[in-house]
Amino acid sequence: xxxxxxxxxxxxxxxxxxxxxxxxxxxxxxxxxxxxxxxxxxxxxxxxxxxxxxxxxxxxxxxxxxxxxxxxxxxxxxxxxxxxxxxxxxxxxxxxxxxxxxxxxxxxxxxxxxxxxxxxxxxxxxxxxxxxxxxxxxxxxxxxxxxxxxxxxxxxxxxxxxxxxxxxxxxxxxxxxxxxxxxxxxxxxxxxxxxxxxxxxxxxxxxxxxxxxxxxxxxxxxxxxxxxxxxxxxxxxxxxxxxxxxx
Amino acid sequence: xxxxxxxxxxxxxxxxxxxxxxxxxxxxxxxxxxxxxxxxxxxxxxxxxxxxxxxxxxxxxxxx
Numbered sequence: 104x105x106x107x108x109x110x111x112x113x114x115x116x117x118x119x120x121x122x123x124x125x126x127x128x129x130x131x132x133x134x135x136x137x138x139x140x141x142x143x144x145x146x147x148x149x150x151x152x153x154x155x156x157x158x159x160x161x162x163x164x165x166x167x168x169x170x171x172x173x174x175x176x177x178x179x180x181x182x183x184x185x186x187x188x189x190x191x192x193x194x195x196x197x198x199x200x201x202x203x204x205x206x207x208x209x210x211x212x213x214x215x216x217x218x219x220x221x222x223x224x225x226x227x228x229x230x231x232x233x234x235x236x237x238x239x240x241x242x243x244x245x246x247x248x249x250x251x252x253x254x255x256x257x258x259x260x261x262x263x264x265x266x267x268x269x270x271x272x273x274x275x276x277x278x279x280x281x282x283x284x285x286x287x288x289x290x291x292x293x294x295x296x297x298x299x300x301x302x303x304x305x306x307x308x309x310x311x312x313x314x315x316x317x318x319x320x321x322x323x324x325x326x327x328x329x330x331x332x333x334x335x336x337x338x339x340x341x342x343x344x345x346x347x348x349x350x
Numbered sequence: 351x352x353x354x355x356x357x358x359x360x361x362x363x364x365x366x367x368x369x370x371x372x373x374x375x376x377x378x379x380x381x382x383x384x385x386x387x388x389x390x391x392x393x394x395x396x397x398x399x400x401x402x403x404x405x406x407x408x409x410x411x412x413x414x
Contacts, residue, residue: 127356141368150364157363162356189380197388198395239394240387249384258374265370269363273356 106341108331110348111152117343118159121321124343127162127273128322131311132172135165137326137347139173139266140180144219145326148347152324153270163324164273164285166314170263172307177262178255179223182232183212185254201235275314290317302333312337326350 109117118124137145138153156163189195190205197205215222224232236246266272275285282290290313298309308330315323316338323344325331331344 138364139367141371146364146368153359153364154361157359157361160358162358164356184375185378188375188378192380195388196385196392198391200395201388201391236384236387239391241390244383244387246384246387246391249381249387253380253384254378257378258371265367269360269367271357271359271363 106335106338106343108335108344108346111148111345112348114152114155114345117345118161121341121343123321123341125159125161127164127320128156128324128345129275129311129315129318129320130163130165130270130272131323131325131327131330132169132176132307133326133330134324135169135266135270135272136173136176138270139262140177140221142180142184142216143221145347145350148349149326152345157271161322162273163270164275164318164320166275166277166310168307168310173263173266174259176223178259179225179229180221181255181258182224182229183208183222185250185258186232187212188254189250204232204235275318285318285320287319288317290314298333298337302336304329304333308333315342 134145134149137143138149140146143149186205186208190209212222232250233247236250238246240246276282277286277290294313294317295306295309298304298312299306302309304312308327311323311325312330312334315334321341321343323331323334323342325344326347328346328350331346331350334342334344
């Protein structure tokens with residue numbers, strides 16, 4: 104079977120014809136996040152695929168760099184979720200300004216859930232809420248820190264570790280003696296620059312693409328179409344990219 | 351490093367993560383500091399509105 108992009112439902116067919124997949128697949132942030140976050144559009148399909156991989160005993164590999172992107176994504180969805188919890192608190196006393204914004208967040212979050220998409224706050228939206236919670240604060244208080252310690256602190260704690268533990272993630276080290284076990288050729292930062300510049304994808308995605316292409320692993324699992332298309336374009340030889348059927 | 355005996359995904363892992371997510375969500379509540387800050391903002395906003403209304407009234411009277 105030729106290299107290329109395949110749907111999750113084709114995994115077994117591709118696997119049966121390519122025993123090289125048995126040695127492991129690389130996973131990116133999008134699929135780890137989908138597996139870990141129950142309100143993600145691809146949560147259920149990610150769980151089903153990982154159950155399948157557990158049965159086939161296929162190891163999953165990633166790079167420690169993915170952790171930063173995963174943590175960032177998780178915080179970006181937890182803020183609107185937490186604001187919604189605050190909004191639904193019985194007897195909440197707050198200014199009209201905060202109440203209106205909480206109501207607007209509730210509407211947007213529910214609309215996003217109807218379409219199945221994760222509602223993530225960008226940095227601008229987070230700054231907006233920081234300012235709002237800090238409005239009129241006494242010098243000894245910080246409304247934003249109080250919001251975070253109330254809601255996001257406990258929910259963020261250990262989330263990466265729990266996800267990696269359940270998904271059985273193995274970390275690929277780039278250190279010389281350790282890298283020689285899985286690197287084919289070399290993995291260079293210059294190639295990451297080239298991928299970003301030539302294909303217009305983000306640096307995290309470019310790092311994963313570079314890692315996959317430079318490794319002996321035959322499979323990449325992602326819920327990111329941009330990454331799938333880019334890797335498919337660059338990679339040579341027996342490289343298979345798996346994406347959700349509905350992506 | 352590629353481990354000679356690499357870990358593989360655990361069966362039922364996704365369901366356990368869902369449960370963990372819900373448990374953590376249930377256990378989060380606003381702390382007293384946050385509630386106090388939100389309440390003060392509400393009082394400040396009312397005071398501000400009252401002052402604004404008075405100023406507008408006063409200005410209207412002067413205009414007449």
